[in-house]
Amino acid sequence: MRLKLSTVGRARHPDAVVPINLVSESSQALNLPIYLKCRLTGMMEFSQPMTAIEVADANEPVTVKIPFFMTPPVQQRNLFATMQPELLPCQIVKSDVHDNAWDIAITLSPSQIPDRGLSFVIKLADDVTGREIETHCSLTKRLDLRLSPRTMRFSREDDSKQFVANCLLQAAVDLEEGKSPAKKSAEKQLPKPSISVSMGTKPLKTSIVPISDSSWRIKVFIDSDTLAVATENNRQLDWIVIVGDIKQPFKSPISVLRASLMDEDLDNRNAEASSLFDAYIGNLESIKDFDVAYRVDSFVTCEGTAETFNEVVYVRHMVNDGIGFKLFFREAEREMTAENGEAKKGFQLSAGLQYDGLVCTRQFPEGRNCLPRSNDTDAQFVLAMAPTDYRLIGVARFPYSSGVPEAVIKARLNSYRTANPAQRLLQASGRGAGTVELKTDDGLIFNEHRFEFDLEHSLIKNWRFKRRWHESSSFDPILVESYQWRRIGGVYVPSKIGGEFREMYRNKDNEIEVKVHHYDVEFKWVSFGERVSDDSDSIKDIDTTYLDSIHESKNLLLFGELDDIARPL
Numbered sequence: 365m366r367l368k369l370s371t372v373g374r375a376r377h378p379d380a381v382v383p384i385n386l387v388s389e390s391s392q393a394l395n396l397p398i399y400l401k402c403r404l405t406g407m408m409e410f411s412q413p414m415t416a417i418e419v420a421d422a423n424e425p426v427t428v429k430i431p432f433f434m435t436p437p438v439q440q441r442n443l444f445a446t447m448q449p450e451l452l453p454c455q456i457v458k459s460d461v462h463d464n465a466w467d468i469a470i471t472l473s474p475s476q477i478p479d480r481g482l483s484f485v486i487k488l489a490d491d492v493t494g495r496e497i498e499t500h501c502s503l504t505k506r507l508d509l510r511l512s513p514r515t516m517r518f519s520r521e522d523d524s525k526q527f528v529a530n531c532l533l534q535a536a537v538d539l540e541e542g543k544s545p546a547k548k549s550a551e552k553q554l555p556k557p558s559i560s561v562s563m564g565t566k567p568l569k570t571s572i573v574p575i576s577d578s579s580w581r582i583k584v585f586i587d588s589d590t591l592a593v594a595t596e597n598n599r600q601l602d603w604i605v606i607v608g609d610i611k612q613p614f615k616s617p618i619s620v621l622r623a624s625l626m627d628e629d630l631d632n633r634n635a636e637a638s639s640l641f642d643a644y645i646g647n648l649e650s651i652k653d654f655d656v657a658y659r660v661d662s663f664v665t666c667e668g669t670a671e672t673f674n675e676v677v678y679v680r681h682m683v684n685d686g687i688g689f690k691l692f693f694r695e696a697e698r699e700m701t702a703e704n705g706e707a708k709k710g711f712q713l714s715a716g717l718q719y720d721g722l723v724c725t726r727q728f729p730e731g732r733n734c735l736p737r738s739n740d741t742d743a744q745f746v747l748a749m750a751p752t753d754y755r756l757i758g759v760a761r762f763p764y765s766s767g768v769p770e771a772v773i774k775a776r777l778n779s780y781r782t783a784n785p786a787q788r789l790l791q792a793s794g795r796g797a798g799t800v801e802l803k804t805d806d807g808l809i810f811n812e813h814r815f816e817f818d819l820e821h822s823l824i825k826n827w828r829f830k831r832r833w834h835e836s837s838s839f840d841p842i843l844v845e846s847y848q849w850r851r852i853g854g855v856y857v858p859s860k861i862g863g864e865f866r867e868m869y870r871n872k873d874n875e876i877e878v879k880v881h882h883y884d885v886e887f888k889w890v891s892f893g894e895r896v897s898d899d900s901d902s903i904k905d906i907d908t909t910y911l912d913s914i915h916e917s918k919n920l921l922l923f924g925e926l927d928d929i930a931r932p933l
Contacts (some may be wrong), residue, residue, distance in 0.1 A: 412771070412775065515637035525588040648757060801813070
C-alpha cells in the first residue's frame with residue numbers, strides 16, 4: 365500500500381497523526397484502524413498567529429517567551445529575530461517544552477509597559493532560505509482593576525441640568541484549573557466596589573450595577589454648573605476604587621457630548637482606541653447565562669451570473685455556566701436557483717447538548733451521537749456544534765464560531781484592547797460619534813478597518829473593512845456590518861445586525877468571480893443572567909435522550925411567539 369499525504373500550508377506543530385480505516389467487505393472480518401504518526405521537515409512557524417502575554421506589575425525585570433517550532437534542515441544558527449517597532453532586543457533560546465520547540469525571549473522591566481499595554485510584531489528570518497515569518501504580540505500589565513474607556517464622556521440626561529457618563533470597571537480574577545463550573549462561579553463572586561470620584565475638590569455621585577461576577581457598569585453624575593466652571597487644567601476626574609482588598613487610583617480626562625463644544629483634543633489616540641475596545645469587549649464578555657433566539661435572513665448573488673441562494677436560519681442558544689449546561693438548536697431552510705432557472709430546496713435541523721460531563725448532538729432525521737466523556741466538554745461542544753461566539757460581534761463577521769483554541773480567541777481580543785500604533789481614534793465629535801481606524805500590512809495585503817463608535821455607551825455601530833493587494837492601486841470592499849443595541853440591566857446586547865460580505869473565489873474555468881452575501885439578523889433575548897441549579901424543574905429531566913424529539917426541538921424555534929426582555933438603551 366502506498367500513501368501520499370498532503371500537509372496544510374502553515375502547520376502550527378511539527379507532529380501530526382493521520383487516521384486510516386481499512387474497511388472489510390466481509391462480515392467475518394473486522395475493520396482495521398491504522399494511525400500514522402509523522403513529523404514535518406523543514407518547518408519554521410510560530411505556534412500561534414497572535415500571542416497575548418500578561419506581566420505582573422513588579423519592580424524586577426521579567427523575561428517573556430514567544431514559542432515557535434523548527435525542524436531540520438532549518439538550523440538555529442541561521443535564524444534572526446527582531447521586534448517591530450525595534451523597542452527591545454530578542455534572543456532565540458531552546459524551549460524545555462518540546463524537542464523541536466524554541467522561544468524568542470525578551471527581557472524588560474514592567475515599567476516599560478504603558479498602562480494600556482504594548483503591541484508589536486516579532487519577525488523571524490532564515491538567512492539561508494530567505495524565508496520570514498511573523499506573529500503579532502500584545503504585552504500588558506496584570507492590573508487588578510481596569511476602568512474603560514479612558515475618557516469619561518458626559519451627555520445630558522433628558523432636559524435636566526444633570527450630565528452622566530458611562531464606564532466599565534473590570535477586575536482580574538485568577539482561578540485554579542480543574543474546578544467545577546459551580547465552584548468557579550462561587551469563587552469569582554467579588555464584593556461590591558467602593559468608589560470615590562471627584563472633580564478637583566468636589567465629590568461626584570455614582571451608581572454601580574453588576575453585569576458579571578467581576579465587572580460593573582459605573583455611571584458618574586455631574587451638574588451643569590460644576591461642568592461649566594471646570595478649567596482646562598482641571599478637566600479630569602480623580603478616582604479611588606476599592607474592591608475587597610484591592611485599592612487602585614485612576615485619572616480620567618472628560619469631555620461633553622451633544623453640547624456646543626469643539627471636538628475632543630485627543631492627546632493619545634492609540635490609548636483612546638484601545639480603551640473603547642476594552643469597554644466594548646468587556647461588555648460582550650458579560651453576556652453569560654442566557655437564553656437567546658435569533659433569525660437570519662440571507663441571500664447570496666453571484667456577480668455575472670443568474671445564480672442565487674436564499675436561506676432563513678432560526679437559532680435557539682441557551683447557556684448556564686453555573687452547572688455547565690448548553691443547548692444549541694439550528695434550523696435552516698434553503699432555496700437555490702441555478703443559472704438555468706432550476707430551483708432546489710433544502711432543510712436541515714441540528715441540535716447539541718452539553719450537560720453532566722457529556723456532549724450529545726442530533727442531526728434530524730439522520731441520528732444521534734454521544735461523544736465520549738472529556739475533560740474539556742466546552743471544546744467538544746464548540747467543535748461539534750459551532751455555536752455563536754458573541755464576544756466577537758463587531759470584530760468578526762456574524763455569526764462567528766471557530767474551533768480554534770480559547771487562547772487564540774483571547775489573544776485576538778487582547779490585540780484590540782492593547783494600545784497599538786496601527787489602531788487610533790481618528791475623531792470624537794460633540795455629536796457622540798467616534799471613528800477608530802485600524803490598518804495592518806502583512807507584506808502582501810494592506811487591510812483597513814473603520815469602526816464607528818457610539819461614544820456615550822462605548823458600542824460599535826458600524827464596521828467597514830476593505831483591502832488592497834500591494835500590486836494594486838485600489839481597495840476592494842470586503843465587509844460592511846451595522847449594529848443596533850438594547851439593554852438588559854447594565855449589559856448591552858445586540859438587537860439587530862445587518863451586513864454585506866463580498867467573497868472572491870475561482871470558478872470551474874479558474875476565473876475569479878465574486879459572491880455577495882447579504883444578511884439581516886434579529887435577536888430576542890428570552891432570559892438573561894439567571895443561574896439555575898441541577899435540581900431545577902427546567903433541568904432535572906434532561907438526559908441523553910433529550911434531543912430525540914424533533915417536535916420538542918422545533919418548539920424552541922417558534923421565533924414569532926417569543927418575548928424579548930431587552931429594552932432600549
